Structures are given as structure tokens and as C-alpha cells.
Amino acid sequence: MNRDDIILVDTNVIIEAHRVSILKEILGSLNLATVCKCIEETQTGAQNRDPRANIDEALLRTRMHIFYPTDEQILIASMERPGLADVDAGELHLLTQAHLMDGDVWFVSSPDKHPMRLAIEYGWRDRLVSLEAVYRIANANRKVSFRENFTEAWHQRVCVEFLMQTMR
Numbered sequence: 001m002n003r004d005d006i007i008l009v010d011t012n013v014i015i016e017a018h019r020v021s022i023l024k025e026i027l028g029s030l031n032l033a034t035v036c037k038c039i040e041e042t043q044t045g046a047q048n049r050d051p052r053a054n055i056d057e058a059l060l061r062t063r064m065h066i067f068y069p070t071d072e073q074i075l076i077a078s079m080e081r082p083g084l085a086d087v088d089a090g091e092l093h094l095l096t097q098a099h100l101m102d103g104d105v106w107f108v109s110s111p112d113k114h115p116m117r118l119a120i121e122y123g124w125r126d127r128l129v130s131l132e133a134v135y136r137i138a139n140a141n142r143k144v145s146f147r148e149n150f151t152e153a154w155h156q157r158v159c160v161e162f163l164m165q166t167m168r
Contacts, residue, residue, distance in 0.1 A: 032065075
């Protein structure tokens with residue numbers, strides 16, 4: 001993965017990057033992208049959060065490339081990719097966008113295992129990366145404690161688990 005490559009991120013990744021205070025840093029050094037639905041999901045419940053937990057929507061909209069898959073594109077992708085219709089709305093839009101790009105994009109794995117399993121089934125295993133790996137590529141120097149399911153160790157363990165299941 002190179003700094004200029006498009007890296008798709010979901011709502012959970014955006015929230016975790018914000019939680020560990022690296023969101024602005026990685027937005028400034030990498031080509032992060034998402035879908036409009038994930039931006040919307042980062043704002044859900046914002047009025048009930050501690051103000052420090054609120055994610056700056058304007059920052060996301062100005063510093064990320066945002067894709068807008070249409071209902072027709074989502075429907076077609078859902079018919080062409082088994083299991084796609086079983087994920088939540090943000091992941092559905094994001095996986096649809098990856099499908100439209102024919103997997104020619106990096107996809108930061110989510111703590112939700114189902115989209116990871118689907119990406120592996122679709123042949124995108126080599127395009128999945130952890131948030132921890134993305135952080136390293138951004139050349140950040142700060143010591144950050146990610147939740148386990150955003151680490152490289154967790155990512156590799158889950159990928160091997162799914163690969164083993166697909167071989168059965």
C-alpha cells in the first residue's frame with residue numbers, strides 16, 4: 001500500500017481513529033475515503049455524546065474523498081455479491097463502492113467480522129488492512145493504544161480464521 005492509494009474506511013474505523021486522536025493526522029497524510037452513509041453514521045447520537053467524542057463532520061467532508069453509491073448500484077452489487085445484503089447500511093454502501101472499484105482499493109478492516117469475511121470471499125484478502133497498519137504507514141510517531149480489534153495481530157488472526165473456513 002502506498003500513501004496515494006485509496007483507503008476505504010467505515011464508521012467504526014473513523015470513530016476509533018477519533019477516539020485515539022489520530023484522525024486528523026491520518027487524514028492529513030493518506031488518501032482516506034468513505035461513503036456518505038458512513039459520514040452520516042458518525043453523526044448519529046452526537047447530541048447525546050460528551051462533546052470531546054463528537055467527530056467533526058466538516059473535517060471529514062473536506063479531508064476525505066466521499067463516494068455516493070446509488071440505490072441501483074447497491075442493488076446490482078447485492079445481486080452480484082452473495083451476502084452483501086446482510087450487512088448494515090454503512091458497510092453495504094462501502095462494500096458496494098469497493099465492488100464498483102473492482103476491489104482496486106484498500107479496505108481497512110472493521111471490528112465487525114462479517115464484512116471482513118465477505119471481503120475475503122470476494123477475493124479481496126490482499127487488500128484488507130488494519131487501522132494499526134494504516135497508522136504506521138502514515139508515519140505517526142505517537143504511542144497509541146488501539147482497541148484489540150483494530151490491531152494488526154487481531155486482523156491477521158481473523159483473516160487466517162476466515163481463510164481456513166473458506167478452504168473447508
